[in-house]
Amino acid sequence: MPRRPQLYVADPRDIREGRVTDIYFTRTKRILEAKGLCDTLVRAEFHAYSLPKGYEWAVLAGLEEALAILEGRNVDVYAMREGTLFKPVEPIMVVEGPYCEFAELETAILGVLRHESSVATKAARLRLAAGDKALLFFGLRSAHPALAPMLDRAAYIGGCDAVSGTISREMLGLEPKGTMPHALIIVFGDPVKAWKAFDEIVEPEVPRIALVDTFYDERYEALLAAKTLGDKLFGVRLDTPSSRRGNMRRIVEEVRWTLNLHGYNNVKIIVSGGLDENDIIELRDVADGFGVGTSIAFPPSIDISMDIVEVKRGDKWVPITKRGKLPGMKQVYRCKPLNDTIVPWGQKPEKNCGDGSEPKPLLEKIMEKGELLTEVPSLDEIRNYVLSQLKELGESYTSPSTKQH
Known part of the structure; x- marks a missing residue:
């Protein structure tokens, strides 16, 4: 056999x-x-x-x-x-x-x-870099799955505000955080349909944070998400790949300006995707939170x-x-x-x-x-x-x- x-x-x-x-x-x-x-x-x-x-x-x-x-x-x-x-x-x-x-x-x-x-040391350094802004650990896909509870534990100890692993609820008593991947939006083929489905199905206590860089410009999708979900929208997440980023700070500033211009001042901006200490230092005064993965999981x-x-x-x-x-x-x-x-x-x-x-x-x-x-x-x-x-x-x-x- x-x-x-x-x-x-x-x-x-x-x-x-x-x-x-x-x-x-x-x-x-x-x-x-x-x-x-x-x-x-x-x-x-x-x-x-x-x-x-x-x-x-x-x-x-x-x-x-x-x-x-x-x-x-x-x-x-x-x-x-x-x-x-x-x-x-x-x-x-x-x-x-x-x-x-x-x-x-x-x-x-x-x-x-x-x-x-x-x-834990890398998480602590990123905690200092982020100041009072939210710091979330999304790095489980960077390592062997058997290490997931250990990685979440060490990242949380070091100062991350939340972790994403579902098994950490059982093993560590940590409620996992995280909203939607690009896969959800791609399967629907339409970000509006995906955001509405998320809002319809997912428990109301989970913050509505829309991923806004799948098909269109970040500024356009952020405003579209705000108009779609209205007061329910807690924040938008920018996970722009490096090949499309250009100046990430300018992109965040543009999204913030546009949301404010249309009266969505309360919508938070979360940035993720290949971030390290220098990236966070550059963005911490314009972003409201950061999702960090590989740089913590592989420090x-x-x-x-x-x-x-x-x-x-x-x-x-x-x-x-x-x-x-x-x-x-x-x-x-x-x-x-x-x-x-x-x-x-x-x-x-x-x-x-x-x-x-x-x-x-x-x-x-x-x-x-x-x-x-x-x-x-x-x-x-x-x-x-x-x-x-x-x-x-x-x-x-x-x-x-x-x-x-």
Whole structure:
């Protein structure tokens, strides 16, 4: 019989049991078992020693999934709170225990921390770029569908106001947002018929946002939508392809002018389609919201790595690591907004913050012998924590398009 197609998706149980790993970890564990070294106690630190060009900080995301992978293992975990903005070199998490307890889990843990932190960080940068304008994540089509809940979660944590995935209602408690694709209008063959059908069929609590660039000029379709739906029309969405854009700001200004001229001042303008930070900065004073997909779903990578930084010899912890990394377990102390000091574990900074307050330690023990010591925060709690830190940056943060190391 011919081989049938399948979805290539790892089972969560396989991830937790260490079967989703790189082969050299499996071989390493086998060697250590054979030589009687499997129970060697280590402290392994997770950190990003560099960030993408132009990035001064990243957002820690994926911690909940990392803890789900480690739960039940004979390890202690120290970590920053999920959603914490961190800087290069700083430890974001430390795992302590017999090395073979988590050797084969490194691949999976780094995968969730790297990917979710990368997505959340990009979303946070776009949040800053958009200011108080609406920011919606529409990027699920950019990645494998198995990743959809993770992408929506990380994008929301980073500051997106809403996500589009229907499965996120069930898994994350987020009500998906989004109105109509070009396919709806093309099947009808007439935007007016499509807009009327949407208004007739879709629940009244869903905002009426008409897609206005399918067959005709954006200005013409926007005004046509306003005349068709009247007071029901919440907004229009411009998803103009790059081949037809020209000067997108001018197009938005033209649509806004025309709507205002005909008394539709209340109709919002949402822009989508291949947007990144610079695009949003250019349009944020003329548009009311942005739908962003690929630039969040496929962001620059936050290259988190794991390195053993201490090994227990007898009754003493011995600092040790490979070249290029700082040996010894560390703590990070923070003065707001992002004035951090890294010190050896057990020590404190020599000076207080500029306002006289004491620096705050960021790493806390959150798991002991595989058991959680604290409740996992809700999605909104993590998101609000991220937003509060972004707000604290205030005047100390320059436009994300120009800020350099």
